[in-house]
Amino acid sequence: MATAPAAAEAPKGGGNKKLIIIVAAVLLLVLLGGGAALMLMKKKAPAEGEEGAEEAHAAPAPAAHAPKPGTPPTFVPLDPFTVNLSDKEVDRFAQIGVTLEVGDAHTADQIKAYLPAIRSNILMLLSHKSSAELLTLEGKEKLAREIKRESVRPMGIELEDEDEEPPPEGTKKKKKKKRPVESPVSNVLFSTFIVQ
Template sequence: MATAAAGAPAPKAGGNKKLIIILAAVLVLVLAGGAALLLMKKKASAEDGDDADAAPAPAVHAKKESGKPPVFVPLDPFTVNLTDKEVDRFAQVGVTLQVDDEKVAEEIKKYLPAIRSNVLMVLSHKSSTELLTVEGKEKLAREIMRESVRPMGIELDDDDDDDAQPATGDAPPKKKKKKKRRNVESPVTQVLFSQFIVQ
């Protein structure tokens, strides 16, 4: 009897271990299934456009492969005189173009002289008051993006409404007629400033 009593607890302890392992496996499966269901629901609502919290992703980033880091193409710093009338002012701006892959980076490097010329033209038509505001820097980044792909034969739409002519007298401002272009994806996904000095 003493040997039977001593042998009984050993099988019970092994059964507890098996029970814990089975419960842990079931819990992992339930959590994985719940996570998969949640992801499928989010994907379905994003496709239907029902997800009000999610902002629509720009078309530029849609083709980017996940897990692949972006490629950066730094341009030499630009130094230009600004259009300020009262005082001679200049800007020194460092620009880096972000692209999705090395192939696009190599293509951009072929057109660097034309790209630099276009960016210099954009910068030389700016005043210090335009460049010192956040909105001015954001507008400059959009203009640089547009001008950096133009030598490659890519025409991006200018989304700015600043093309309106100033009003003279009582006449309303005249807007330039924009040519309708098809929606084109830019190979440059972002314009980054590595240096920005206005003096």
């Protein structure tokens, strides 16, 4: 009878070894699969869209909106804007055609997705201008910078106001330094500019 209990214990020990090997193999597969999934998710997160990229990096990468050397830029023409100007002496209006220059077709598609909000922002900007502001070269250049800023605002991109004067040196009011944000709109072009 001594041999019967020994024989019964031998298969039990071999079964435990097999069970341990199977459990270890399953754990190893789960860990490898989880690690691979984590690596794929990390690679996808910044590339998913502008919101994910902005949250991960706080600013779009400079190469994301820059056109490749040798390729022409992409232009997004907007329908002409006709607005009443803010002149108080006499009723004046402006008809202005605007075309946005962007780096590539993908960026142009993103701009087109936000076009109603972009047009609204530009109309609001134009309606607060006077004819005296728009008739000078400096006024047109300032308007182009403001249109550039307003055209990317619906996409959640806040550009610094280049025309804003820095606070006097005697004041202790310090602004937090933000990393510069690159605009997907590289240039604002006027196709028509009529002030009457």
